[in-house]
Amino acid sequence: KKRSFFSTSSTATRSSTSGDSRFCKFSAISISVTFYPDFQFIQWKWKKRKEDRCDTACGEKVVSKSCQSRRHQPDHCPLTGFLEGWCHLPFPSGNKMRMVGLTGGIASGKSTVSNLFKAKGIPIVDADLVARDVLKKGTGGWKRVVAAFGEDILQENGEVDRARLGQIVFSDPDKRQLLNRLLAPFISSGIFWEVFKLWIKGSEFIVLDIPLLFEAKMDRWSKPIIVVWVDPETQLQRLMARDGISEQQARNRINAQMSLDWKKTKADIVIDNSGSLEELKEQFSPVFAQVTGPLTWSEFGLSRRGALLTLVSVVVAVVSCRNLFNKDGTKP
Ligand SMILES: CC(C)(COP(=O)(O)OP(=O)(O)OC[C@H]1O[C@@H](n2cnc3c(N)ncnc32)[C@H](O)[C@@H]1O)[C@@H](O)C(=O)NCCC(=O)NCCS
Ligand SMILES: Nc1ncnc2c1ncn2[C@@H]1O[C@H](COP(=O)(O)OP(=O)(O)OP(=O)(O)O)[C@@H](O)[C@H]1O
Known part of the structure; x- marks a missing residue:
C-alpha cells in the first residue's frame, strides 16, 4: 500500500556558457514523496528529466558541491546526496500519533478498558x-468553584x-x-497539555479516556471513538457497588x-x-489490533515526525528549486 504525499513537477531550460563551452541545461524536474504506511518508510523521488548532464563546473555551481562525485551513483538522497534517484528514509517507532477516544457512561467500564490499554503500553x-487536578486547593478552578458554590463545599x-x-451537582442540573x-x-x-507532553515524547497512540467526550464536544479530536456500553441494570448495580451510593x-x-x-x-x-x-478481555484483543492498525494521513500529519517531515520537505523543495532555477549557471 502506498500513498503519495505530494508530487510536483516544473519545467525550465537553463543554459549558460562561460567562454570555454561549459554549460548546464535542465529541462524538467519532478519531485515526489511517497509514503508507505505499512512498511514505515518514505520514498523520495527527485528526478531531472530530459536534462543535459551538467559538466563538472556547472554541476558544482548549480546543483551541489557533491554533484560531481555523486552524479553517476544510481541512488542519491536529496537530503544527503542530492540530484536524482530514490531515497528511503526509514522511521524509528513513534512516527505517528493516533488519539483514540474512549468514552461511555458512568461505571460502564472505561477505566477497566483503559487499564487494558495501559497494560499494552499505551499511554x-x-x-x-485532570478534573481532579484542576480542583485542587489554590488552583484557578478551585477559586472559581469556591466563589460560585461557597465555602460549605x-x-x-x-x-x-x-x-x-x-x-x-448530580441532583441539580443547573x-x-x-x-x-x-x-x-x-x-x-489540562487534557491538551497532557496530549502535548505525549506528542513531544513521540507517542504513537494515545487513549483519551473522557467520560463526557460527546457532551463536551471533544469527539471531533479523536478517531476512532470507542464506546464502552453496558446494559442499564448492570451499570446501576456496578455503580452502587463501587461508590457505595443509594439507587x-x-x-x-x-x-x-x-x-x-x-x-x-x-x-x-x-x-x-x-x-x-x-469476556471483556476477549473483545479487547481485536479492538486493540484495530486501533493500532495502519495510520491515516491526518494522523501522520499530526505526529511530531510528520510535522517535522512536512517542514523539511517544504524547505528542501524550496531551497533546491531556488538553487536550480534562480542562478544563471555561470561560474564566477
Ligand atoms: C462532581 C465531582 C466533584 C464529583 O467527584 P467524584 O469524586 O464523586 O466523582 P469523579 O470525579 O470520580 O467522577 C466519576 C464519574 O462521574 C461522572 N461525572 C463527573 N462529572 C460529571 C458531570 N459534570 N456531568 C456528568 N457526569 C459527570 C463521570 O462519568 C466520572 O467518570 C467531580 O465529578 C467533578 O468535579 N466533576 C466536574 C468535572 C467534570 O466534568 N469531570 C468529568 C471529566 S470529562
Ligand atoms: N466486566 C466486568 N465485570 C465485573 N465488574 C466490572 C466489569 N467491568 C467493570 N467492572 C467494575 O465496574 C465498576 C465500574 O467500572 P469502571 O470504574 O471501569 O467504570 P468507568 O466507566 O471508568 O466509571 P467512571 O465513569 O465513574 O469513571 C468498577 O468497580 C469495576 O471494577
Whole structure:
C-alpha cells in the first residue's frame, strides 16, 4: 500500500556558457514523496528529466558541491546526496500519533478498558484525573468553584469535599451546568497539555479516556471513538457497588449524562461490557489490533515526525528549486 504525499513537477531550460563551452541545461524536474504506511518508510523521488548532464563546473555551481562525485551513483538522497534517484528514509517507532477516544457512561467500564490499554503500553489521558487536578486547593478552578458554590463545599483542610459537591451537582442540573462551565476551560487545557507532553515524547497512540467526550464536544479530536456500553441494570448495580451510593443517587448520576444507547450510535467501535471480565478481555484483543492498525494521513500529519517531515520537505523543495532555477549557471 502506498500513498503519495505530494508530487510536483516544473519545467525550465537553463543554459549558460562561460567562454570555454561549459554549460548546464535542465529541462524538467519532478519531485515526489511517497509514503508507505505499512512498511514505515518514505520514498523520495527527485528526478531531472530530459536534462543535459551538467559538466563538472556547472554541476558544482548549480546543483551541489557533491554533484560531481555523486552524479553517476544510481541512488542519491536529496537530503544527503542530492540530484536524482530514490531515497528511503526509514522511521524509528513513534512516527505517528493516533488519539483514540474512549468514552461511555458512568461505571460502564472505561477505566477497566483503559487499564487494558495501559497494560499494552499505551499511554492514557484520563479526564477524571485532570478534573481532579484542576480542583485542587489554590488552583484557578478551585477559586472559581469556591466563589460560585461557597465555602460549605470545602473540607477542613481547604480541599473540595468531592462527595458533598457531587451530591449538589448530580441532583441539580443547573448547578451541574454551572460547575461544568466553570471547570471546562481548565479541563480542556489540562487534557491538551497532557496530549502535548505525549506528542513531544513521540507517542504513537494515545487513549483519551473522557467520560463526557460527546457532551463536551471533544469527539471531533479523536478517531476512532470507542464506546464502552453496558446494559442499564448492570451499570446501576456496578455503580452502587463501587461508590457505595443509594439507587436514587446512582440514577441521578447516570441521568446526568447522555444516554449510553445514543453514544453507542456515535461510536466507531462498541465494547459491550455487560459480561464478565474475561469476556471483556476477549473483545479487547481485536479492538486493540484495530486501533493500532495502519495510520491515516491526518494522523501522520499530526505526529511530531510528520510535522517535522512536512517542514523539511517544504524547505528542501524550496531551497533546491531556488538553487536550480534562480542562478544563471555561470561560474564566477
Ligand atoms: C462532581 C465531582 C466533584 C464529583 O467527584 P467524584 O469524586 O464523586 O466523582 P469523579 O470525579 O470520580 O467522577 C466519576 C464519574 O462521574 C461522572 N461525572 C463527573 N462529572 C460529571 C458531570 N459534570 N456531568 C456528568 N457526569 C459527570 C463521570 O462519568 C466520572 O467518570 C467531580 O465529578 C467533578 O468535579 N466533576 C466536574 C468535572 C467534570 O466534568 N469531570 C468529568 C471529566 S470529562
Ligand atoms: N466486566 C466486568 N465485570 C465485573 N465488574 C466490572 C466489569 N467491568 C467493570 N467492572 C467494575 O465496574 C465498576 C465500574 O467500572 P469502571 O470504574 O471501569 O467504570 P468507568 O466507566 O471508568 O466509571 P467512571 O465513569 O465513574 O469513571 C468498577 O468497580 C469495576 O471494577
